[in-house]
Amino acid sequence: MKRLFILVALFVPVFLNAQTKLSQAIIDDFSARVAAHYQLPHDSITGYIAEQLTRSGNAGLDIDSTVFDLKKDPVALDAALKYLYQYSDCNRQRFITNLRSLELQTNSVFPIATYTANKFKGDTKSLLDDKKDFLTTYTGPVTGKKPPATIAEVAAANQAAASTPVATNSTASESNSAASPEGAATAAANTAPAADTRNWEVRPLFQVRTPEQLVEMYGAANVTQHDAVNLAGDKDGEAYVIYPDTDNELEVQFDGENGNILTFSHYPSKWKSPYGIKAGDPLDKLIKVNGRPFKINGFEWTDGGRVSSWNGGSLEGKNVIIVLKANNTGDPKQYDQVTGDKTIRSDMAALKKLDVIIESVAFKAAN
Incomplete structure (x- = not known):
């Protein structure tokens, strides 16, 4: 026993x-x-x-x-x-x-x-x-994905895209044939710009640690440095901008051991951003991604339009910083309800009539 x-x-x-x-x-x-x-x-x-x-x-x-x-x-x-x-x-x-x-x-x-x-x-x-x-909102599997690209792979893809010549209608025979409808179609095809084969994944940018790596990936002509500015308008360190002054402008800020901060404030953009969230996206999409309504600072005030709390939704604690803006502000009765020193819910009826979109979105990833 x-x-x-x-x-x-x-x-x-x-x-x-x-x-x-x-x-x-x-x-x-x-x-x-x-x-x-x-x-x-x-x-x-x-x-x-x-x-x-x-x-x-x-x-x-x-x-x-x-x-x-x-x-x-x-x-x-x-x-x-x-x-x-x-x-x-x-x-x-x-x-x-x-x-x-x-x-x-x-x-x-x-x-x-x-x-x-x-x-x-x-x-x-x-x-x-x-x-x-x-299942009420699920649209099916999103698969067929490739493993995340490395910094070297992004650099190689972008360099290859930069060296791809654009087709032009340069021969005499093509010029002569353009007089006919068939020739015009051929000429149009010959003058069409080359397909954009640059790598638009933002994932490798969370791996970057130096400005030199950004230049290696996107080319010296496509990376500039400027002062980073916070929501209060104050200088907040240095930032590097990829594809400046274009719809695809993206700001990268190195924050030491705290990780990189990627900020999008231009649209439409080709970047494939985390959670599928981009500047210009409507408020309804953001609510859907979060899985529930959230809280917003009143517009036209300190940190106006910034999401102040995700209310325990999917984006809670994920280091996603979003500032919203209202496009239709002509009706003071509606706009006054969401302005000033107050916190409002994203499902507030007045917001639906104001065409609220994402003005800027920042993602922060720890090293």
Whole structure:
């Protein structure tokens, strides 16, 4: 009997640990398979996971970097498992089937299934309710993605784009043929500008640490330095501007150990920004991304139009700074309701009539 108690004492902790912790080999396997399937077009599982990670804010500023390397982010890894469990209707057998469809190693499937089912067994109702709500706006998987580009890859792509000659209608025969309708069409095609093949991903900019790297990536002619100015109009250090004086102008500010700050205040812009948020986007889109209404400082006052609180939404704590502006300010009865030293809710009826858009948006990522 004493021997039996000893055996129980030895094996029960081991058994419990197997239910509450995944080995690094299993984590690496799951991470690798999710990354591989995320590169497949229209993969429903990884598309669902990525969209839910973005919606919940668990993906941080860079959804692709997160999905491609879940093993480096324990919080995102657990969230990915949770959303795969949710995708499987919180049904263990369905969850196992979906794990197998990711082509995991056989000895990874059951430990992951047990770990996930145990971890989220008390959340079944809330997960199913959340899924029902999520599916009302979900438009399908966004997959077929490539791993995040490196600084060197961005530099190479932009240099190649800069060296691509623009087609011109320079030959005599083309000039003569332009007299006919067919020739005119040919001439138009020959004079069309080359396709823009520059790299518009902002993700590599969070990796940049020096102005020299910016010049390497975008060329000396496309990077300038100026004083950074805060919302109060005061100087706030130095900043570097990529593609200055164009719709694609982007400001980069290095903040030492606090990370880089990327600010967009021009539109329409070609940059592919975090969360899909850009300057010029309407207020309704921002509310949708956050998942709930938020609070705004009254216009025409200190920090006017700035989002003061995300009210616990998806953008809470994500270092996203947004300033809004109202385009239709001609009706004082409407505009006066949202101006002055006050805080207003983003779902306030008056805002809907004022054509409120994002004036500027800044993203900050820690080093």
